[in-house]
Amino acid sequence: MARPERIAVLGGGSWGTTFAKVLADAGNDVVLWVRRAEVAAEINESRYNSGYLPGVELPERLRATDDAAEALQAAEIVVLAVPSQSLRENLAGWQPLLPEDATLVSLSKGVELSTLKRMSQVIAEVADVPMGRVAVVSGPNLAKEIAAEQPTATVVACPDEPRAVALQQACSTSYFRPYTNTDLVGIEIAGACKNVIALACGMAVGLGFGHNTMSSLITRGLAETTRLGVALGADPMSFAGLAGLGDLVATCMSPLSRNRTFGERLGRGETLAQAQDAAHGQVSEGVKSCSSIRELAARHGVEMPITDVVYGVCHEGLQPGPAAAELLGRERKPE
Numbered sequence: 001m002a003r004p005e006r007i008a009v010l011g012g013g014s015w016g017t018t019f020a021k022v023l024a025d026a027g028n029d030v031v032l033w034v035r036r037a038e039v040a041a042e043i044n045e046s047r048y049n050s051g052y053l054p055g056v057e058l059p060e061r062l063r064a065t066d067d068a069a070e071a072l073q074a075a076e077i078v079v080l081a082v083p084s085q086s087l088r089e090n091l092a093g094w095q096p097l098l099p100e101d102a103t104l105v106s107l108s109k110g111v112e113l114s115t116l117k118r119m120s121q122v123i124a125e126v127a128d129v130p131m132g133r134v135a136v137v138s139g140p141n142l143a144k145e146i147a148a149e150q151p152t153a154t155v156v157a158c159p160d161e162p163r164a165v166a167l168q169q170a171c172s173t174s175y176f177r178p179y180t181n182t183d184l185v186g187i188e189i190a191g192a193c194k195n196v197i198a199l200a201c202g203m204a205v206g207l208g209f210g211h212n213t214m215s216s217l218i219t220r221g222l223a224e225t226t227r228l229g230v231a232l233g234a235d236p237m238s239f240a241g242l243a244g245l246g247d248l249v250a251t252c253m254s255p256l257s258r259n260r261t262f263g264e265r266l267g268r269g270e271t272l273a274q275a276q277d278a279a280h281g282q283v284s285e286g287v288k289s290c291s292s293i294r295e296l297a298a299r300h301g302v303e304m305p306i307t308d309v310v311y312g313v314c315h316e317g318l319q320p321g322p323a324a325a326e327l328l329g330r331e332r333k334p335e
């Protein structure tokens with residue numbers, strides 16, 4: 001393998017901790033920043049992050065700290081693993097500590113509410129770096145399965161291809177296979193939109209519907225996601241890949257998905273507040289991103305009927321049953 005990289009992962013939730021494990025298993029020196037000192041101590045002393053990844057032993061090469069300056073010291077790659085809606089605020093605090101020329105990597109799947117920006121745009125703006133220094137990792141990557149070292153593939157996207165290749169090298173393991181791509185727009189729009197479609201699939205499960213319904217939502221969800229991506233300048237082929245169809249299928253079909261689980265609770269008749277309580281602080285990005293994605297679509301004249309009804313259920317009191325009827329009652333059209 002190539003020379004080990006010094007890597008900071010900022011955010012010790014389920015995906016941040018899991019991706020830090022992948023990077024350490026790939027032979028790098030990884031420092032994971034977590035918000036709470038007791039979580040850092042647990043990781044360093046017992047090798048577990050029991051709050052997010054119970055039962056998963058973390059590698060020796062992974063160290064944790066609650067001191068961002070310590071995590072960022074001499075980092076060649078900086079991985080951002082906090083929820084989308086807090087990324088701007090977190091990154092603004094870390095900005096003075098960012099090492100020059102480090103690749104800044106987003107793991108977050110969402111669109112910012114206040115600006116309708118993708119995470120790479122937020123990062124380039126707040127860190128004041130060219131887009132060529134920003135990368136995104138996205139694919140069918142349910143954290144718990146990867147933490148258990150079940151095989152999966154992913155996409156490492158960066159407009160600067162050599163940087164994408166370096167990051168691909170840094171996160172390749174026997175169970176994690178990254179492919180490079182240069183289409184940041186497509187990879188990020190796919191990742192943000194699949195959470196909204198997973199909410200819809202969860203609602204369908206909660207309503208007692210089966211695989212035909214799920215498959216219809218996945219396929220038409222991919223169609224509306226691709227329409228939005230293409231309107232924003234994405235390569236349509238990205239949506240047929242791992243970060244598009246791949247992640248959509250994994251998230252919509254798996255009971256491990258927080259978005260699908262959240263939707264299922266709504267489908268069973270729980271309120272937004274009840275579903276939020278049951279999530280125990282874990283993020284279901286689609287609940288907020290359905291608003292920003294819907295607005296982005298309206299701004300670009302793109303029709304996103306599934307996103308519209310998910311927004312209706314999450315934020316306007318529409319019930320899942322009538323939401324399904326609304327989708328089925330739309331004007332008939334060619335595929």
Ligand SMILES: NC(=O)C1=CN([C@@H]2O[C@H](COP(=O)(O)OP(=O)(O)OC[C@H]3O[C@@H](n4cnc5c(N)ncnc54)[C@H](O)[C@@H]3O)[C@@H](O)[C@H]2O)C=CC1
Nearest residue numbers: 011012013014015016082086107108109141142143282283
């Ligand atoms: N969990 C998964 O399987 C995957 C998650 N993602 C994405 O990765 C991102 C992070 O997700 P997870 O790690 O799963 O979330 P999580 O809910 O498990 O953890 C979020 C982490 O961010 C921290 N955090 C929460 N609010 C914060 C705030 N306001 N400021 C600073 N830190 C805050 C929490 O302490 C926690 O460490 C999300 O955008 C998610 O969509 C992407 C791929 C897989």
Ligand SMILES: O=C(CO)COP(=O)(O)O
Nearest residue numbers: 139140141142257258259
């Ligand atoms: O992005 C994910 C899988 O690729 C995780 O999905 P959830 O956030 O719905 O758990």
